[in-house]
Structures are given as C-alpha cells and as structure tokens.
Amino acid sequence: MAKPRTAAENKAARAAAQAERKAASKERRTQLWQAFNLQRKQDKRLLPYMIGAFVLIVAAAVVASLLLGGLFTMVTLIPLGVVLGALVAFIIFGRRAQKSVYRQAEGQTGAAAWVLDNLRGKWRVSPGVAATGHFDAVHRVIGRPGVIFVGEGSSTRVKPLLAQEKKRTARLVGDVPIYDVVVGNGEGEVPLSKLERHLTRLPANITVKQMDTLESRLAALGSRAGAGVMPKGPLPNAGKMRGVQRTVRRK
Structure with missing residues (x-):
C-alpha cells in the first residue's frame, strides 16, 4: 500500500x-x-x-x-x-x-503525411504503407468513415498503389467501407489545403471500438515501403509552423 x-x-x-x-x-x-x-x-x-x-x-x-x-x-x-x-x-x-x-x-514530399499527422479527432494514421522510388506514397487512415487511403505524388504511379492497397485491405476488413484520395490539384484530386475538410465530411460508418479492432487487424499487413523511399515530410519552413498550428487551434 x-x-x-x-x-x-x-x-x-x-x-x-x-x-x-x-x-x-x-x-x-x-x-x-x-x-x-x-x-x-x-x-x-x-x-x-x-x-x-x-x-x-x-x-x-x-x-x-x-x-x-x-x-x-x-x-x-x-x-x-x-x-x-x-x-x-x-x-x-x-x-x-x-x-x-x-x-x-504544397507539392513537397510528405506534405500529405504531415497534414494527416495533424488531423483533429480520433484518427489512426499509418504513413507510408506503400511507396515508390520516386517518393510517391500511400498513407492509411482509420476513422469513423472506415479505411481511407491517401496517395501523394504522381497520380499515374499512385493510383496503381492505391488499387493494390485497397485489394489487400478488403480481404481483412469485410464490409467496412474503403475510400481512396489522391492529393493534388488535378481533376478528381483533393488539394492539400482541403484534405482535412474532405476527410471530416465523409460519413461515419463504424464505431470507435470497431476502429480499434481494424487497427489491430491491419497492423498485420505491415508496410511495403522501404526506409529509403519513405517521405520525410515537408521542408523545414512548413515544419516549423506545425507547433504553431496546434497552438493556434488550442487558443
């Protein structure tokens, strides 16, 4: 005692x-x-x-x-x-x-991963679950909408990666919805500045308890991105503002 x-x-x-x-x-x-x-x-x-x-x-x-x-x-x-x-x-x-x-x-390697890392709310982010040698990457997000894959880089290289990850994941998640997003300014893509808003506007399909179960189940998939091709995040000027952004939100 x-x-x-x-x-x-x-x-x-x-x-x-x-x-x-x-x-x-x-x-x-x-x-x-x-x-x-x-x-x-x-x-x-x-x-x-x-x-x-x-x-x-x-x-x-x-x-x-x-x-x-x-x-x-x-x-x-x-x-x-x-x-x-x-x-x-x-x-x-x-x-x-x-x-x-x-x-x-915007346009820097790892910018999407940086935005996802600063998401407000109950999101489970796994950056760089798949990547190419050209620094294209796919990040996995688990949230109330379900499983969301966010790709950044060249759309012609990212889209096949997204399709592969969705196929791998679908075998484990059953009826849980799977979404995919390509970050960019092209047709059908989501600008970096609107990425958080886009994710938060997706419908809530699963509970927080189901999110925990999904996270444990998908951890077994691991990552197919080697350490040498993982995005390192945006350049220092934007990185310096990360703490500032959180401070502004707390005020």
Missing part, C-alpha cells in the same frame, strides 16, 4: 504542477509571438486586416452604445467590442497563418 503524502509533499506537488502550467503557457505565448512575427514578414496584409477588423468592431460597439444611451450600456458594449475585436483579429491571424503553411507545404 502506498504511503500517504504529507502536507509538505502535497504543497510541493501543487507548486510543481503550477510551475509546469506556467512554463507551458509561456511556451505557447512564445510560439504565438514567433509565428506572428514570421507571418507578418511574409504577409504584408496581415496587420492591416487585423487592425482594420479590431477598429471596425470597437467602433461599431461605441456607436451602438451611444445610440442606445445609458452608462450601463456603454460600460457593457465597449469592453465587449474590444474583446470581440481582439478575438476576430486573432482568428484572422490563425486563418492566414494556416493558409501560409499549406502554401509552403
């Missing part, structure tokens, strides 16, 4: 937890500030849009408070306008930063 902690030990544990939370909060603020400076240098319209949105919303709140009259209305609406204006400005920053990340990553 574990020995109960003393009051001093409990106090030390609380202090350590508080210090850890403060450190994490400081790290997030540092990441956001770095991201803002990076985006500001790359995007000349960022500051005008953020400042314009903030001023417009605060001005609307001031005008509304003057028209409605009353001290209580002014005290309520103006601070609300300041908070709302700051929130909208932050949303503008997050959206434009995210678009910048996708622009930098």
Whole structure:
C-alpha cells in the first residue's frame, strides 16, 4: 500500500504542477509571438486586416452604445467590442497563418503525411504503407468513415498503389467501407489545403471500438515501403509552423 503524502509533499506537488502550467503557457505565448512575427514578414496584409477588423468592431460597439444611451450600456458594449475585436483579429491571424503553411507545404514530399499527422479527432494514421522510388506514397487512415487511403505524388504511379492497397485491405476488413484520395490539384484530386475538410465530411460508418479492432487487424499487413523511399515530410519552413498550428487551434 502506498504511503500517504504529507502536507509538505502535497504543497510541493501543487507548486510543481503550477510551475509546469506556467512554463507551458509561456511556451505557447512564445510560439504565438514567433509565428506572428514570421507571418507578418511574409504577409504584408496581415496587420492591416487585423487592425482594420479590431477598429471596425470597437467602433461599431461605441456607436451602438451611444445610440442606445445609458452608462450601463456603454460600460457593457465597449469592453465587449474590444474583446470581440481582439478575438476576430486573432482568428484572422490563425486563418492566414494556416493558409501560409499549406502554401509552403504544397507539392513537397510528405506534405500529405504531415497534414494527416495533424488531423483533429480520433484518427489512426499509418504513413507510408506503400511507396515508390520516386517518393510517391500511400498513407492509411482509420476513422469513423472506415479505411481511407491517401496517395501523394504522381497520380499515374499512385493510383496503381492505391488499387493494390485497397485489394489487400478488403480481404481483412469485410464490409467496412474503403475510400481512396489522391492529393493534388488535378481533376478528381483533393488539394492539400482541403484534405482535412474532405476527410471530416465523409460519413461515419463504424464505431470507435470497431476502429480499434481494424487497427489491430491491419497492423498485420505491415508496410511495403522501404526506409529509403519513405517521405520525410515537408521542408523545414512548413515544419516549423506545425507547433504553431496546434497552438493556434488550442487558443
């Protein structure tokens, strides 16, 4: 039986937890500030849009408070306008930063795998289950829709890989739906910036428990991609924004 902690030990544990939370909060603020400076240098319209949105919303709140009259209305609406204006400005920053990340990553080796690795929600991602020597790759995703294969690279080389993986997988998953997606800007392809939205809009066909069963079953298939042909992810400029993107989402 574990020995109960003393009051001093409990106090030390609380202090350590508080210090850890403060450190994490400081790290997030540092990441956001770095991201803002990076985006500001790359995007000349960022500051005008953020400042314009903030001023417009605060001005609307001031005008509304003057028209409605009353001290209580002014005290309520103006601070609300300041908070709302700051929130909208932050949303503008997050959206434009995210678009910048996708622009930098698009067309680079491993960009689709990077997007899949940052999916929000309960997704089970296995990058590079099949690949070619030309850095074309197929990634497997297990989610509520079923099994999804995402291919990136030359469509003429990726499509046969997708067909092979779907055939191999169909033998094990039974009636579970299998989808395939080719990332790109051609006809019938899904742009990198819309990949997450495309996956989240697929219908929910299986439960989380079935996802766990599928993941265990498909693990036996392994990967047919050698270490030398596995995509290494997008170039560093986009990679640096990965933590930033997660920080923006948490805010």
